[in-house]
Structures are given as C-alpha cells and as structure tokens.
Amino acid sequence: MKHLLSAGDLSRDEALTVLDTAVRMDEALAGREVKKLPTLRGRTVVNLFFEDSTRTRISFELAAKRLSADVVTFSAKGSSVSKGESLKDTALTLEAMGADAVVCRHAMSGAPHRLAGWVRGSVLNAGDGTHEHPTQALLDAYTMRRRLGRVDGLRVAIVGDVLHSRVARSNVLLLHTLGAEVTLVAPPTLLPVGVAEWPAAVSYDLDATLPKADVVMMLRVQRERMGQAYFPSEREYSRRYGLDRHRMGLLPDDAIVMHPGPMNRGMEIAAEVADDPRRSTIVEQVSNGVSVRMAVLYLLLGGAQ
Amino acid sequence: MSRALLDAPDVARVVDRIAHQILEKTDGATDTVVLGIPTRGVPLARRLAARVHAFEGVEVPVGVLDVTLHRDDLRLRGVRALESTVEPPGGVEGKLVVLVDDVLYSGRTVRAALDALRDLGRPRAVQLAVLVDRGHRELPIRADYVGKNVPTSQAENVRVLLAETDGRDAVLLERQEVAAR
Amino acid sequence: MSTWLIKGVAPYGGDPVDLLVADGVIAEGSAAGAQVLDAAGLVALPGLVDLHTHLREPGREDAETVQTGSRAAALGGYTAVHAMANTDPVADTAGVVEQVWRLGREAGLVDVRPVGAVTVGLRGERLAELGAMADSAARVRVFSDDGMAVHDPQLMRRALEYVKAFGGVVAQHAEEPRLTEGAQMNEGVVAARLGLTGWPAAAEEAMIARDVLLAAHVGSRLHVCHVSTAGSVDILRWAKAKGTRVTAEVTPHHLLLTDDLAATYDPVYKVNPPLRTAQDVAALRAGLADGTIDAIATDHAPHALEDKETEWGAARPGMLGLETALSVAVLAMRETGLLDWRGLAERMSAAPARIGGLPAPGLVVGAPASLTLVDPAARWTPDPAASASRSRNTPYAGRELPARVVATFLRGEPTVLDGKATR
Numbered sequence: 001m002k003h004l005l006s007a008g009d010l011s012r013d014e015a016l017t018v019l020d021t022a023v024r025m026d027e028a029l030a031g032r033e034v035k036k037l038p039t040l041r042g043r044t045v046v047n048l049f050f051e052d053s054t055r056t057r058i059s060f061e062l063a064a065k066r067l068s069a070d071v072v073t074f075s076a077k078g079s080s081v082s083k084g085e086s087l088k089d090t091a092l093t094l095e096a097m098g099a100d101a102v103v104c105r106h107a108m109s110g111a112p113h114r115l116a117g118w119v120r121g122s123v124l125n126a127g128d129g130t131h132e133h134p135t136q137a138l139l140d141a142y143t144m145r146r147r148l149g150r151v152d153g154l155r156v157a158i159v160g161d162v163l164h165s166r167v168a169r170s171n172v173l174l175l176h177t178l179g180a181e182v183t184l185v186a187p188p189t190l191l192p193v194g195v196a197e198w199p200a201a202v203s204y205d206l207d208a209t210l211p212k213a214d215v216v217m218m219l220r221v222q223r224e225r226m227g228q229a230y231f232p233s234e235r236e237y238s239r240r241y242g243l244d245r246h247r248m249g250l251l252p253d254d255a256i257v258m259h260p261g262p263m264n265r266g267m268e269i270a271a272e273v274a275d276d277p278r279r280s281t282i283v284e285q286v287s288n289g290v291s292v293r294m295a296v297l298y299l300l301l302g303g304a305q
Numbered sequence: 306m307s308r309a310l311l312d313a314p315d316v317a318r319v320v321d322r323i324a325h326q327i328l329e330k331t332d333g334a335t336d337t338v339v340l341g342i343p344t345r346g347v348p349l350a351r352r353l354a355a356r357v358h359a360f361e362g363v364e365v366p367v368g369v370l371d372v373t374l375h376r377d378d379l380r381l382r383g384v385r386a387l388e389s390t391v392e393p394p395g396g397v398e399g400k401l402v403v404l405v406d407d408v409l410y411s412g413r414t415v416r417a418a419l420d421a422l423r424d425l426g427r428p429r430a431v432q433l434a435v436l437v438d439r440g441h442r443e444l445p446i447r448a449d450y451v452g453k454n455v456p457t458s459q460a461e462n463v464r465v466l467l468a469e470t471d472g473r474d475a476v477l478l479e480r481q482e483v484a485a486r
Numbered sequence: 487m488s489t490w491l492i493k494g495v496a497p498y499g500g501d502p503v504d505l506l507v508a509d510g511v512i513a514e515g516s517a518a519g520a521q522v523l524d525a526a527g528l529v530a531l532p533g534l535v536d537l538h539t540h541l542r543e544p545g546r547e548d549a550e551t552v553q554t555g556s557r558a559a560a561l562g563g564y565t566a567v568h569a570m571a572n573t574d575p576v577a578d579t580a581g582v583v584e585q586v587w588r589l590g591r592e593a594g595l596v597d598v599r600p601v602g603a604v605t606v607g608l609r610g611e612r613l614a615e616l617g618a619m620a621d622s623a624a625r626v627r628v629f630s631d632d633g634m635a636v637h638d639p640q641l642m643r644r645a646l647e648y649v650k651a652f653g654g655v656v657a658q659h660a661e662e663p664r665l666t667e668g669a670q671m672n673e674g675v676v677a678a679r680l681g682l683t684g685w686p687a688a689a690e691e692a693m694i695a696r697d698v699l700l701a702a703h704v705g706s707r708l709h710v711c712h713v714s715t716a717g718s719v720d721i722l723r724w725a726k727a728k729g730t731r732v733t734a735e736v737t738p739h740h741l742l743l744t745d746d747l748a749a750t751y752d753p754v755y756k757v758n759p760p761l762r763t764a765q766d767v768a769a770l771r772a773g774l775a776d777g778t779i780d781a782i783a784t785d786h787a788p789h790a791l792e793d794k795e796t797e798w799g800a801a802r803p804g805m806l807g808l809e810t811a812l813s814v815a816v817l818a819m820r821e822t823g824l825l826d827w828r829g830l831a832e833r834m835s836a837a838p839a840r841i842g843g844l845p846a847p848g849l850v851v852g853a854p855a856s857l858t859l860v861d862p863a864a865r866w867t868p869d870p871a872a873s874a875s876r877s878r879n880t881p882y883a884g885r886e887l888p889a890r891v892v893a894t895f896l897r898g899e900p901t902v903l904d905g906k907a908t909r
Contacts, residue, residue: 087796110799114798130682303382304383
C-alpha cells in the first residue's frame with residue numbers, strides 16, 4: 001500500500017490485514033501505562049486539515065503519536081492555506097519538509113488524489129468532500145468484527161443522507177469487499193442518481209429494513225438540506241428515517257447501532273438510542289478509530305518506502 | 306545452492322541439549338518461562354518446554370513475544386505482518402525469561418525483544434536461546450544457549466526449517482544466488 | 487501578393503490536382519513564377535471555421551491573447567474563428583467587439599469574428615446594444631452569453647426576435663442554472679462514485695426544448711452551443727423535422743471523451759457542459775453524421791495553470807481545442823466511417839460559415855484561397871508544452887491522434903507552412 005485514497009483500493013486480503021493489524025495494536029497497548037510504541041520513530045506524519053474535524057484530527061494525531069512518529073498538524077485556519085496558498089503550493093512545501101505521510105482532510109472531493117500526484121510520501125484520505133472517508137469505514141468494520149465476530153455475511157443498513165455522505169461511500173465499498181450485504185435506506189432525494197450501480201440494495205422504508213439488519217448505521221443529516229428541498233421538515237425526516245426507541249425494538253436481538261458522529265440527537269437518532277449501552281457502539285467507534293489508524297499508518301510507513 | 310548444516314535428528318539432539326542446559330543454568334527451571342519470537346522461535350520454545358517437562362517433569366510456561374513494533378530496522382524491508390504477543394500463564398514479573406529464536410545474527414531482533422519484553426513486566430533475569438548463531442553481531446548481545454555456531458559470510462543465508470511451520474526439520478546454509486552472480 | 491502552386495493535392499481526399507493560388511483566390515492559368523508546394527499525399531480542405539473560441543483578450547491575457555489564439559487556430563487549419571464574448575470587460579458594446587476585431591486583424595493569422603454578448607455583462611437582465619455591435623466595424627452576427635444561459639424566457643424570446651433585423655443569430659449555452667448549482671461533472675454513475683455534484687443531462691435538454699419552442703413561435707433562427715447529450719440530439723431532430731430554424735454544434739471532446747476520465751480528479755477533464763457517457767458520445771456522432779448537429783465547434787477554452795492545477799472543485803471548466811479539433815474529428819468521425827473528408831469539411835467549414843454569416847468557403851476557381859492542407863497518414867501526440875496557445879490544458883496530452891495540418895492559407899497567404907506558423 002502506497003496511499004489510502006479510497007476504500008475501494010483495498011483488496012479483501014489488504015482490508016483484513018488492516019483489521020488484523022488493528023487488533024495487534026490494541027493488544028500491544030492494552031493495559032499499558034505508557035501508550036507508546038517506538039515503531040515509527042523518525043517518521044514524519046503531517047495532518048493537513050483543510051476542513052475542521054476535531055474528532056478525526058485528534059484520532060490521527062493520537063495514532064501517529066502512539067507509534068512515536070513526529071506529528072505536525074496544519075489546520076487551514078491560521079495557516080498559509082487560508083491566505084490563498086494553493087493545494088499545490090502546500091504540497092510542495094510538505095515535500096520540502098520531508099513528510100513521510102500526509103493525512104488530508106478537505107472539503108472538496110478528490111483533493112487527496114491530487115495531493116498524491118504532487119508529493120512523494122504516502123497520502124491518507126481523512127475525508128474528502130462528499131467522496132470517501134476510508135479509515136472511518138475500516139473502523140466501522142473493525143467495530144462490527146469486535147461486536148459481532150465477523151463482517152462476512154452481516155446485513156448492514158446504512159440510513160440517511162447517502163448522497164452527501166463520504167462515510168456511506170467508503171462503507172459500501174469496504175463492506176462489499178468484506179462480504180457484508182448492504183442496504184441503503186434514505187428518502188429518494190438523498191440517494192445519488194446512479195446508486196443502482198453500487199454493490200448495495202436500496203430501500204425507502206426503514207421499518208421494513210430494520211428487522212433484517214444485524215447492523216444499522218445512522219448517517220448525520222445536516223439541517224441545511226431542508227432549505228434545499230431534500231425533505232420537507234426536520235420532523236417529517238425524523239418521523240420517517242430517524243431511529244427512535246420504538247424502531248430500535250424492531251431490530252434483531254443482538255443487532256448493533258452505529259453512528260460516525262457528530263450526531264444530531266433527536267434528528268436522525270434519539271438520545272436514548274445513542275446512549276443505549278447494549279446496542280450503541282458510538283463511543284467504541286471512537287476508540288477503535290485510533291487502533292485502526294495506527295494500523296493504517298503502520299502498514300503505510302512501517303516498511304521500506 | 307544450499308548445504309545442510311543440521312538434519313532432522315541433529316535438530317532434535319540440539320533441542321534436547323539446550324533443554325538440559327536450561328535445567329542446569331536455571332536451577333531446575335524454577336520460576337522460568339520461555340518466550341518464543343515469531344515465526345520459528347515459537348515452535349522452538351514449545352519444544353524446549355516439552356523437553357524440559359519430559360526430562361524433569363517441570364511445567365515451563367510458554368509465551369509468544371512479537372517484536373516487530375519495536376524493531377529499529379523496519380525501513381530495510383517491506384512491511385512485516387504483526388503476530389500476537391501471548392503472555393505466558395502467570396506472566397513474566399519476577400521470572401527468569403528465556404527468549405527463544407531460531408537464528409542469532411545482527412542482534413537487532415533480540416534488542417527489540419528486550420524492549421518489547423519491558424511492556425510485559427519486569428523479569429528477574431533474561432536469557433537467550435538460539436538454534437544457530439551465525440555471527441556478524443551489530444550489538445553487544447550474546448546467547449546463553451546456542452545449538453550450533455556457524456561461521457558464515459554475509460553473502461550467505463541461514464534457513465531454519467521446522468516441522469510445525471515448514472513440514473520438516475533442517476538447517477540449511479544458502480548462497481544468495483543473486484548476490485553471487 | 488504571392489503566387490503558389492500546390493502540387494498533387496487531393497481536394498476533399500479525391501483525385502490529386504495542382505491548385506494555383508494567385509491574388510488571394512484559387513486561380514486558373516499560368517503558374518509561371520509561382521512558389522511550388524509539393525503536396526503529394528496531402529488532402530486539401532477549405533479553411534476551417536470555428537463558431538466557438540475563447541481568446542480571453544481583453545482581461546485574461548495570461549491565459550490566451552488574440553495573437554496566440556490565432557496562431558493556435560491557424561495551426562489547427564482554421565481561417566476564421568468566432569471569439570466568445572465572456573471577456574473582461576465583456577464584449578457587450580461596439581467598443582469591445584471592435585477592439586477584438588482589430589487585434590485579430592493585426593495578428594493576421596485568421597479572421598477573428600467577435601461574438602457579442604446578448605445581455606449586458608452576461609448578467610441575463612437586459613439586452614446589450616446588439617444593433618450597435620452589428621453595425622460596428624466588427625459586423626457582429628452571432629450573439630451569445632456563453633458560459634451562462636440566457637435564462638429568462640422572456641429575455642430570450644426578445645433576443646431571438648430582435649436580431650432578425652440584422653440577420654443575427656443567438657447562440658445559446660443551454661443550461662438550466664437551478665439544476666446545475668454547484669455541478670462538477672455529468673450526473674450519473676461516475677459522479678455518484680466520485681462524490682462530485684452532478685450536472686444532469688436534463689438541465690441542457692430542458693433549455694434546448696424551451697428555446698426551440700420559442701424560436702419556432704417567433705420564427706427566428708436559434709443556434710445551440712456545444713450539444714452534449716443524447717436527449718438533446720433527439721430534441722433537435724424533432725425540432726428540425728418540424729421545420730424550426732435551429733442549428734447546433736458539438737465539440738470535438740464531446741465526440742471522443744467520456745465522464746469516466748473524471749476518476750483521475752485531474753481538472754484537465756473538467757469542462758462545461760461536462761463530458762458525458764459513451765451512449766451520449768454515440769448519439770452525438772450519429773447526430774453529427776445525419777445532419778441533426780450542423781457543425782463541429784471547438785469551445786477552445788484556455789486556462790492558466792493555477793486555474794487547473796487545483797482541486798477538481800476549484801478548477802475552471804474548459805479545454806484547449808483549436809490545434810487538435812481536426813485530428814479528433816478524424817478519429818471520431820472519419821476513422822469510424824461516419825463521415826468522409828467532404829462531410830468533415832461541411833461540418834467544420836461550410837456549415838459554421840453559414841451559421842456565422844460568412845461567405846461560403848470552397849475549393850473552386852474564383853473562391854478566396856482560404857484553405858488547409860492535411861497529412862491524413864500522420865500520427866502525432868499532442869504535447870501541452872509545444873502548444874501555440876498560451877495555456878496547457880489539453881485533454882489529449884499523451885494520446886496519439888491521426889491526421890495533422892501541414893499548411894494553412896488565409897486568402898492566398900500562408901499562415902502555416904511545414905506545420906509551423908509563419909508569423
């Protein structure tokens with residue numbers, strides 16, 4: 001692996017290697033007082049965040065630091081990026097500084113692909129526009145495996161704003177690679193034209209899907225979408241596509257509820273569902289994120305370049 | 306081109322000898338654990354424990370110590386897959402730990418193992434057992450138990466085969482064909 | 487004026503003849519004293535006419551000038567280009583169109599025919615002084631807000647009517663703007679995968695449908711720029727069958743390239759209207775072959791490096807086209823057996839001249855000697871750095887193309903010889 005730009009770049013074996021490696025990372029740090037391994041000592045990881053995302057940035061930072069890499073974080077705000085420097089100039093600057101890996105978060109789809117063409121180091125897509133967020137999909141798969149023992153054969157419902165969701169795109173690709181059956185559930189306005197070609201089933205009916213789901217993954221729905229006529233009102237959205245306690249009752253007994261965060265409590269997910277200790281994996285997803293990102297950094301940087 | 310340094314009966318004899326030596330040097334293997342370094346150190350550690358048990362009836366706990374995350378030479382090769390580290394029953398705290406590997410060469414694996422071991426606890430003492438010592442040390446490290454000392458050139462490669470991982474027991478000395486040409 | 491004897495050239499790929507060029511026209515009689523150009527194996531076509539060129543001057547001389555764009559045009563076999571109005575300042579007054587026209591005359595490589603804006607500042611609010619531009623030295627006959635559609639149906643109706651007074655035509659950039667807000671590429675399977683906002687085919691087709699109905703209602707001519715979808719071809723075919731006076735153009739890139747190229751996220755493939763699907767390409771080729779689409783027009787759109795070496799979403803849309811148009815047309819239409827040389831000449835010279843109100847080009851005695859000589863056997867690979875354009879944004883870099891312009895004559899004077907511009 002040179003870069004991680006799309007979850008679709010991973011073969012089944014590669015994806016499983018990431019998940020297995022994440023398990024080892026977990027084991028290596030379990031119960032330790034000093035959560036640090038010397039593995040990437042001397043490597044430089046640049047976190048290039050053109051878009052605010054405290055959660056993802058901290059997760060990558062922690063992952064790199066636990067592997068003893070030197071970590072530099074560039075947030076667009078306050079850096080030369082906000083003063084009109086182009087992505088290309090930023091890339092050349094990183095190149096001159098000798099970054100071994102660039103973790104890139106960007107509001108525009110494909111920005112990490114462009115970056116990969118301009119730098120020698122590895123580029124890791126930490127979320128680009130409405131395109132992909134491959135490490136989120138990996139940590140979701142990791143969470144499923146920990147909770148349910150497998151990904152192969154799981155029935156996963158991904159619910160919400162699929163059209164604008166990089167999490168959905170990466171999950172569809174990765175879960176398909178790993179043998180899960182994915183059903184996308186959304187109002188037709190929030191599904192892309194062309195979704196029929198995706199390796200996933202499509203449904204407009206959440207209630208009909210839940211009884212057959214081992215995993216239900218709720219996507220964040222931005223309130224602004226209402227103004228663009230994607231749905232008539234918050235209330236109607238949450239009535240038709242929100243996961244409340246009643247709907248949670250439709251799930252099979254051992255099914256889990258996931259959310260990539262940040263959540264709109266009361267919109268796509270009810271507070272009591274998000275906080276359900278038995279089904280909700282939302283907090284776990286965050287800690288699993290660090291292990292999975294350590295695994296990816298190790299696999300990208302842990303050998304000869 | 307390859308030449309056999311040890312055949313299957315030789316390997317068995319060497320393991321027996323090391324098991325005896327461990328019993329001698331550890332006061333009958335009291336408070337002793339063996340930790341195998343993947344890949345081939347792990348079956349060797351199991352064999353040593355089994356032989357110690359056969360000779361003196363002593364149970365020696367066996368563990369696995371993956372050292373990859375502690376290596377300082379990762380950049381020299383492609384990415385290595387990680388193996389599970391398995392603590393021996395009872396842990397390593399206050400124990401005499403015998404690290405087991407197949408070949409002792411630069412000493413870097415052992416250095417990484419000492420670091421990795423620190424994460425498991427604080428042993429009373431650490432010893433090292435290897436099937437083959439081929440020389441060319443880059444660090445001040447020596448083994449307490451050596452199956453066979455083999456003077457080698459750096460253009461040569463020592464390959465250990467074990468039934469558990471390779472289907473048969475043997476130690477081969479190979480010339481690196483590409484380098485020789 | 488120089489006299490040339492072009493020996494052994496094949497007009498429209500037919501039997502070889504010797505063409506005498508004297509006093510700016512194709513002549514008969516004595517070739518005594520003429521410079522001889524050995525054209526054995528070359529095909530002669532009337533000089534190509536482009537209905538849709540962005541020369542960027544005034545305003546973005548860092549991307550292209552009338553001079554550099556004219557040179558690129560001549561090298562592509564063109565003898566006339568229509569310079570689009572979306573400059574800075576916008577070509578919406580007699581003053582600006584005359585400036586562009588004059589710069590074209592000074593460059594002297596092709597006839598630069600300014601296109602006038604339909605509305606003031608391309609803002610789509612009120613009509614520009616169309617009559618003043620028509621009466622100016624530039625004699626503007628084609629009006630377009632290209633880059634934007636004339637969105638207001640009432641304003642479009644008035645423009646269609648108004649230009650009848652001086653034989654003008656409105657060239658519409660057909661794009662329903664509400665359907666393309668934030669659009670980055672063709673809406674479909676590829677856009678869905680890449681997470682790029684889609685530009686639906688219906689946004690083009692809806693506007694064309696409206697405009698052909700308006701044109702039919704007021705009895706005006708309508709020209710549709712850069713048709714890009716199969717549905718648009720169907721609507722045009724229907725309108726023409728009903729006798730509506732509509733003409734249409736297609737770009738070389740829409741005849742060859744498809745939206746899956748966006749998967750590279752390299753904005754060299756970002757263009758408006760966007761690259762579509764293989765089915766659209768097939769329908770466009772068929773429409774061009776059967777005359778539903780009248781002309782090939784380049785939509786040559788130079789952009790400075792900093793406008794293309796960016797994220798896809800930040801890049802400006804557009805591709806270079808002048809130097810590669812004929813080769814791409816040969817690849818898409820001639821090598822597929824859909825058009826012969828005469829068919830290509832009709833769609834790249836005669837039809838655009840007719841639509842733009844220019845004299846009919848031809849390779850007959852007495853006609854102006856504006857012509858181009860093409861080596862049909864040549865294969866070449868465009869190199870962005872070697873382009874005569876000031877910009878580098880060709881989507882054909884590294885792609886082998888057939889046929890190459892060897893020489894171009896503008897009214898008897900060579901503008902290109904041996905594949906090199908003469909000035």
